[in-house]
Amino acid sequence: MKAVCFVKSVPDTETRVRLTGNRLDKSEIKYILNPYCEFAVEEAVRKKEAGIVDEVLVISMGPSRAQEAIRSALAIGADRGVHIEDDNLDGSDAIVTARVLVEAFKKEGGLDNYQILLFGLRAIDGDTWSVPSMIAELLGIPAVTNIVKLDINGNKAIAIRMVEGGEEVFEVELPCVFAARKGLNEPRYPSLPSIMKAKKKPITRYTISDLGIPSDAVGKVGSFTEVLEYTLPPQRQAGKKVEGEPEQVVEELIKFLREVANII
Amino acid sequence: MSCEKEYRSILLDTAKKIAKKYPLEYWMEKDEKCEFAEEFWKDIVDAGFLGILVPEEYGGSNLTMEDLYLVIRTLCENGCGMAGNWYICLTEVFGALPIVKFGTEEQKKKYLPGIVDGKIEFCMALTEPNAGSNTFRIETFASKTEKGFVVNGTKVFISGADRAKGMLLVTRTKKLSEVENKTDGITLFLVDLPNPRVKVSPISKHGINYSHSCEVCIEDLELTENDILGGPQSLHKGWKQLIYVLDPERIVFTAAAIGIGMLAIKKAVEYASTRKVFGEPIGSYQSLQHPLAESYAHLECANLMALEACRVFDSNGNYRELARASNIAKVVAVEAATRAVYWAMQIHGGYGYAKEYHVERWWREINLIRLAPVTQQMALNYIASNVLGLPRGYK
Ligand SMILES: Cc1cc2nc3c(=O)[nH]c(=O)nc-3n(C[C@H](O)[C@H](O)[C@H](O)COP(=O)(O)OP(=O)(O)OC[C@H]3O[C@@H](n4cnc5c(N)ncnc54)[C@H](O)[C@@H]3O)c2cc1C
Numbered sequence: 001m002k003a004v005c006f007v008k009s010v011p012d013t014e015t016r017v018r019l020t021g022n023r024l025d026k027s028e029i030k031y032i033l034n035p036y037c038e039f040a041v042e043e044a045v046r047k048k049e050a051g052i053v054d055e056v057l058v059i060s061m062g063p064s065r066a067q068e069a070i071r072s073a074l075a076i077g078a079d080r081g082v083h084i085e086d087d088n089l090d091g092s093d094a095i096v097t098a099r100v101l102v103e104a105f106k107k108e109g110g111l112d113n114y115q116i117l118l119f120g121l122r123a124i125d126g127d128t129w130s131v132p133s134m135i136a137e138l139l140g141i142p143a144v145t146n147i148v149k150l151d152i153n154g155n156k157a158i159a160i161r162m163v164e165g166g167e168e169v170f171e172v173e174l175p176c177v178f179a180a181r182k183g184l185n186e187p188r189y190p191s192l193p194s195i196m197k198a199k200k201k202p203i204t205r206y207t208i209s210d211l212g213i214p215s216d217a218v219g220k221v222g223s224f225t226e227v228l229e230y231t232l233p234p235q236r237q238a239g240k241k242v243e244g245e246p247e248q249v250v251e252e253l254i255k256f257l258r259e260v261a262n263i264i
Numbered sequence: 265m266s267c268e269k270e271y272r273s274i275l276l277d278t279a280k281k282i283a284k285k286y287p288l289e290y291w292m293e294k295d296e297k298c299e300f301a302e303e304f305w306k307d308i309v310d311a312g313f314l315g316i317l318v319p320e321e322y323g324g325s326n327l328t329m330e331d332l333y334l335v336i337r338t339l340c341e342n343g344c345g346m347a348g349n350w351y352i353c354l355t356e357v358f359g360a361l362p363i364v365k366f367g368t369e370e371q372k373k374k375y376l377p378g379i380v381d382g383k384i385e386f387c388m389a390l391t392e393p394n395a396g397s398n399t400f401r402i403e404t405f406a407s408k409t410e411k412g413f414v415v416n417g418t419k420v421f422i423s424g425a426d427r428a429k430g431m432l433l434v435t436r437t438k439k440l441s442e443v444e445n446k447t448d449g450i451t452l453f454l455v456d457l458p459n460p461r462v463k464v465s466p467i468s469k470h471g472i473n474y475s476h477s478c479e480v481c482i483e484d485l486e487l488t489e490n491d492i493l494g495g496p497q498s499l500h501k502g503w504k505q506l507i508y509v510l511d512p513e514r515i516v517f518t519a520a521a522i523g524i525g526m527l528a529i530k531k532a533v534e535y536a537s538t539r540k541v542f543g544e545p546i547g548s549y550q551s552l553q554h555p556l557a558e559s560y561a562h563l564e565c566a567n568l569m570a571l572e573a574c575r576v577f578d579s580n581g582n583y584r585e586l587a588r589a590s591n592i593a594k595v596v597a598v599e600a601a602t603r604a605v606y607w608a609m610q611i612h613g614g615y616g617y618a619k620e621y622h623v624e625r626w627w628r629e630i631n632l633i634r635l636a637p638v639t640q641q642m643a644l645n646y647i648a649s650n651v652l653g654l655p656r657g658y659k
Binding site (some may be wrong): 032067068071072075156189190191192193196198199 | 275282467
């Protein structure tokens with residue numbers, strides 16, 4: 001059995017987001033492997049270490065920095081990478097991304113080769129939470145998102161999905177899409193020996209023409225949605241402290257919640 | 265071979281993640297309880313950091329001094345403070361490095377794999393009560409016997425000697441009074457510890473209490489020619505080997521100084537941005553801003569000089585070039601880092617003096633680097649006489 005992880009390069013969580021006008025200023029951003037994708041890669045590598053999976057492929061679409069995300073995944077223990085890079089892809093939205101990833105996946109043998117498709121639940125930059133389900137839909141296979149546990153048994157999997165107030169237990173037939181959330185595992189940090197091994201692992205590169213995708217099907221022109229502008233969130237205001245005797249304080253708090261916060 | 269750019273960022277990310285795993289309170293506790301940081305040690309061993317300079321055939325990664333320097337700086341500045349350097353320096357710079365560079369095949373096989381997987385910790389015994397800054401005056405003597413050597417002497421401040429399995433021991437095999445050139449007659453031995461002939465007693469000290477620096481009394485310790493670093497042919501020729509330990513030691517302590525300085529600056533900036541005394545944050549006062557900005561600028565300059573020292577080491581450059589760059593880097597980094605921590609404490613006001621704000625620990629840590637591995641005065645002496653060519657006021 002083989003596993004594939006779809007990963008994304010995103011700005012480091014410690015990055016201070018700056019805007020130039022209403023556009024993102026990317027000049028000082030440091031990029032990392034999306035933390036949710038780390039859960040996915042870690043899970044795939046653990047399945048390999050457990051002898052359940054015999055190859056872990058990593059696929060990423062993005063500019064040259066996406067390669068760094070792939071390399072990080074290889075250093076965690078994935079076996080090889082596929083990088084889709086093409087200037088035309090700039091501005092692609094979620095559905096276009098899903099379509100391109102599916103074409104690259106098919107080029108690698110698709111569902112004939114890979115039965116476990118792992119994703120991060122969300123990418124911490126775009127935060128659309130949608131690509132895993134879109135890919136499942138495009139491939140016509142089930143998806144279990146938001147998972148905290150994944151057990152593979154023959155061609156079946158049992159996945160536990162977090163929902164409000166509890167858990168859902170799914171039994172699904174493979175192939176299937178799984179989207180990882182925090183709690184699925186504790187991702188390792190790559191050790192120096194595994195970083196050295198990663199250097200020898202191959203990364204295949206595709207452009208959209210390699211995948212037979214016309215340029216007007218991707219990027220801004222091919223997308224349904226477009227980001228018009230970016231704004232920074234409002235500065236957090238300092239909290240309000242209410243002091244005094246309990247009866248007085250409660251009254252004042254209720255007044256505040258009614259009249260200022262408009263919550264009750 | 266140095267770690268290529270793309271992979272180095274993964275390496276440094278690993279260092280950062282390890283550092284962040286240990287909150288500042290962890291180091292406060294280890295320092296207070298005088299405990300070795302076992303968990304942290306295991307993590308840096310598992311990450312392969314003890315094998316950065318070790319060839320692959322002995323289990324290492326065969327990378328460069330620059331990689332080692334950057335890993336240490338990353339650990340220090342992301343929360344570890346001096347601890348990000350200390351254990352690595354003792355075992356990798358005092359143990360792995362000289363063995364990789366000068367050791368016999370037998371010595372490499374005996375020590376390197378154990379160093380890489382964390383089973384063999386190391387220490388270096390150079391300093392003596394009567395010979396600190398003046399290495400040539402060491403009195404620990406290895407006398408020739410039929411079977412080899414018998415060693416007697418006392419060493420002081422030997423860090424990690426209480427735990428170490430291996431010791432790089434600096435001795436004289438010819439008396440200072442009997443040699444024409446004072447660098448002649450110094451011999452380095454590799455000694456297995458613990459050993460009944462080597463008595464180790466910890467010295468209570470100012471900081472860095474997650475490691476003990478010890479007095480080491482050596483009485484009739486028997487060694488053979490094969491225990492000489494590099495084997496019998498290196499007898500009396502230890503000075504040339506020692507340089508390649510002492511200069512890298514300066515380089516990694518520069519990483520520590522810069523890391524501690526940057527850590528203190530970050531903490532000070534956070535505090536100064538929120539602390540209000542007269543209404544506006546104290547960080548808006550220029551009398552508090554400038555010392556931080558200045559320290560930061562000097563630390564960044566010291567960093568460039570340290571990278572230059574790494575480059576010289578990694579390209580097998582001339583030892584004078586190496587000494588020049590590493591002494592300059594050390595002197596500048598220590599001044600800047602001391603200033604950074606001083607002002608971090610000042611900015612914290614009374615809280616800077618409270619243990620739970622951590623600055624006082626870094627103050628105790630940075631204080632070491634002006635004294636050891638080499639005092640600021642001796643590093644400046646080197647620049648004055650060996651670089652500027654001024655006459656020497658001491659012999
Ligand atoms: C915590 C700690 C850990 C240590 N770990 C180790 C270790 O693991 N292994 C090891 O071998 N050593 C270790 N040392 C020893 C350290 O390297 C020495 O303390 C250091 O080299 C200074 O030597 P000294 O203490 O004898 O000072 P001295 O040489 O006695 O110097 C005293 C003062 O005189 C000044 N001075 C001396 N000569 C001159 C001169 N010619 N011109 C101007 N000023 C001069 C010095 O700068 C200094 O200020 C450690 C020390 C400490 C404090």
